[in-house]
Amino acid sequence: MSLELFGHPFSSYTWKALIALYAFDIAFDFRMVDGDHPDNAALVGAAGPAGKFPVFKDGSELLFEASVIIEHLALTHGSARELVPEDPHLANTARMLDRVFDNYVMTPMNAVVVEHMRNRGAPETARIEDAKARLGRTYAWLEQWLRANPREPRITLVECAAAPSLFYADWVHPIPDALVHLREWRRDLLARPPVARCVEEARPYRAWFPPGAPDRD
Ligand SMILES: N[C@@H](CCC(=O)N[C@@H](CS)C(=O)NCC(=O)O)C(=O)O
Known part of the structure; x- marks a missing residue:
């Protein structure tokens, strides 16, 4: 069954799910949520009452809330049970x-x-x-x-x-x-x-951090 994660590399809650997926080598397709991908944004907008990401698609099932996605991975992937x-x-x-x-x-x-x-x-x-x-x-x-x-x-x-x-x-x-x-x-x-990978994938977006990102990490 194909797995898809809708989110953004600079989003802290997207990281929560990504860390679990990366840590247990679970194959999935990343779906970018931004202005260039209106279909992904529309799916996220309709998935839950607040329209927040990440959203996870497992076959026909759509899940939102990062913690719930992690619990789902633990339930559905033997390797990720821990x-x-x-x-x-x-x-x-x-x-x-x-x-x-x-x-x-x-x-x-x-x-x-x-x-x-x-x-x-x-x-x-x-x-x-x-x-x-x-x-x-x-x-x-x-x-x-x-x-x-x-x-x-x-x-x-x-x-x-x-x-x-x-x-x-x-x-x-x-x-x-x-x-x-x-x-x-x-x-x-x-x-x-898995965390270092998230840090690197988010690096190109640091200038977006509204209070200003420090020159470290
Ligand atoms: N309770 C949600 C929070 C998710 C959340 O706040 N996501 C942010 C990105 S880190 C978001 O969707 N922001 C866009 C918006 O609020 O429209 C979870 O645990 O997944």
């Missing part, structure tokens, strides 16, 4: 962490990006500072969590969620030097081949 822990309690913990990255890293990081887009040149400082404070709180929580729960060198739902959110969040609000475990984990994640 994306979600077999033990139901460990799987629940992985889903909790996935929510931490989406809700408390990706969301405040996006809030900074959106504020720069909303008000180019003069973003509202209070909104930016509020989002950065939320990121700071999550960073501190993640540092403690990593200290108590060292990660293994494998790719699971947690790594798929962590890599893109930490990649971009560190651009808008750098992880403090004191949070050594979190900084080290981000560095380690970016070096993993």
